[in-house]
Amino acid sequence: MVRCSEVRVNIKGMLKVKVNLKHNKKYKKQQETYLYDPNILLKLNFHQSPAKFEPFISAAYPGENWIKVRPLKDGDYDRGFLQLLSQLTEVGHVTRTQFLTRFSQMKASGDYYVTVIEDTRKNEIIGAASLIVERKFIHNCAIRGRLEDVVVNDNYRGKQLGKLIVVTVSLLAQHIGCYKMSLDCKDKLIKFYESLGYALIPGNANSMTIRYDEEPFTVRHNNTMLDVSDANTVSQTVSLDFSS
Ligand SMILES: CC(=O)SCCNC(=O)CCNC(=O)[C@H](O)C(C)(C)COP(=O)(O)OP(=O)(O)OC[C@H]1O[C@@H](n2cnc3c(N)ncnc32)[C@H](O)[C@@H]1OP(=O)(O)O
Numbered sequence: 001m002v003r004c005s006e007v008r009v010n011i012k013g014m015l016k017v018k019v020n021l022k023h024n025k026k027y028k029k030q031q032e033t034y035l036y037d038p039n040i041l042l043k044l045n046f047h048q049s050p051a052k053f054e055p056f057i058s059a060a061y062p063g064e065n066w067i068k069v070r071p072l073k074d075g076d077y078d079r080g081f082l083q084l085l086s087q088l089t090e091v092g093h094v095t096r097t098q099f100l101t102r103f104s105q106m107k108a109s110g111d112y113y114v115t116v117i118e119d120t121r122k123n124e125i126i127g128a129a130s131l132i133v134e135r136k137f138i139h140n141c142a143i144r145g146r147l148e149d150v151v152v153n154d155n156y157r158g159k160q161l162g163k164l165i166v167v168t169v170s171l172l173a174q175h176i177g178c179y180k181m182s183l184d185c186k187d188k189l190i191k192f193y194e195s196l197g198y199a200l201i202p203g204n205a206n207s208m209t210i211r212y213d214e215e216p217f218t219v220r221h222n223n224t225m226l227d228v229s230d231a232n233t234v235s236q237t238v239s240l241d242f243s244s
Contacts, residue, residue: 032075035107035114041069044171050197051167053160059168063160066121069168072114072128074103081116081125088151111135113176115169117152117161126153127161131169133178145173145181166196174242182239190238198238207237 046058059069072081077099085091106112111134117127129150136142147169152161173181184207185193190200 032073033103033107034071034073035103035112036071036110038070040172040175041071041115041168044168044175046167046171048174049167049171051163051195053163057160057164059164062117062164066119067161068118068120069164070116070118072103072116074100076116076125079118079123079125081128084125084128084151084153085149087154088149113169113172114149115165115172117165119156124153126156127151127165129165129169131173131181133173133176139179142179143177145169145178147173147181147183150183162192163196166193170196170240173240179243180239180241182237184237187236190236193238196240198240200236201239205236205238 041059044059046053046056055063057063062069077096082091082094082099106114111132113131113133115129115131116125118124119126130148132146132148134144134146136144147166150162150166152165170181181198183193183198
């Protein structure tokens with residue numbers, strides 16, 4: 001079968017038809033879908049971030065030509081995205097269908113900015129972080145960002161990729177109009193996030209959790225499980241305020 005890939009009308013009104021003789025088999029190579037528009041990442045101004053990059057890198061120029069910062073793609077199931085997440089927490093056995101269904105739901109909502117770093121030499125996802133947009137009625141129907149699921153493959157840590165992926169989604173939050181961005185983290189990572197502009201808000205930096213997947217209902221304080229009845233202690237939330 002012959003495919004017509006381009007039809008143009010020139011000045012004299014002559015119809016020009018450019019034919020693509022590629023066989024259908026080659027054509028079958030499916031286009032992958034981005035979760036969100038990758039061009040937004042090229043517009044982010046990394047000089048706005050208090051993070052110190054030495055040498056300077058950004059999402060558009062990540063320092064090496066084999067490093068690519070981009071939105072998650074539906075094909076990333078085959079690039080080890082879930083295996084990377086398993087270095088952060090338990091992922092479970094997620095089938096391709098489950099992955100693609102979740103990807104479509106996230107894309108349809110428009111509020112999920114799962115962002116990854118790919119090692120293009122290996123066709124492998126080596127870093128990830130998610131910005132999730134929360135829509136509010138308060139502050140004139142404002143939107144705020146939540147930073148979730150930050151991880152860098154342990155073979156690539158200590159090379160600024162953690163900073164790169166967190167700053168990318170943080171600038172992205174500001175770019176799309178969030179008035180603030182917050183995250184929950186373990187105590188040992190507070191310094192890491194502080195170096196990227198996040199702060200513990202005095203009197204308002206607690207993070208509390210109730211779990212429904214464990215019995216009896218429990219509140220978590222970092223890694224320590226507490227019974228809800230004596231949960232006076234809580235863990236911490238760090239915020240990045242774009243209005244100040
Ligand atoms: C909101 C959330 O998702 S919190 C969950 C965070 N993720 C995890 O804990 C998963 C396991 N850890 C990781 O994947 C990585 O260690 C990350 C993402 C935390 C950091 O990634 P890296 O690529 O190593 O970070 P990067 O090289 O950019 O280091 C930045 C700085 O943070 C410091 N840092 C990195 N990891 C840690 C850590 N675990 N504890 C304390 N400091 C750290 C580094 O020393 C470095 O400091 P410097 O700039 O003064 O040299």
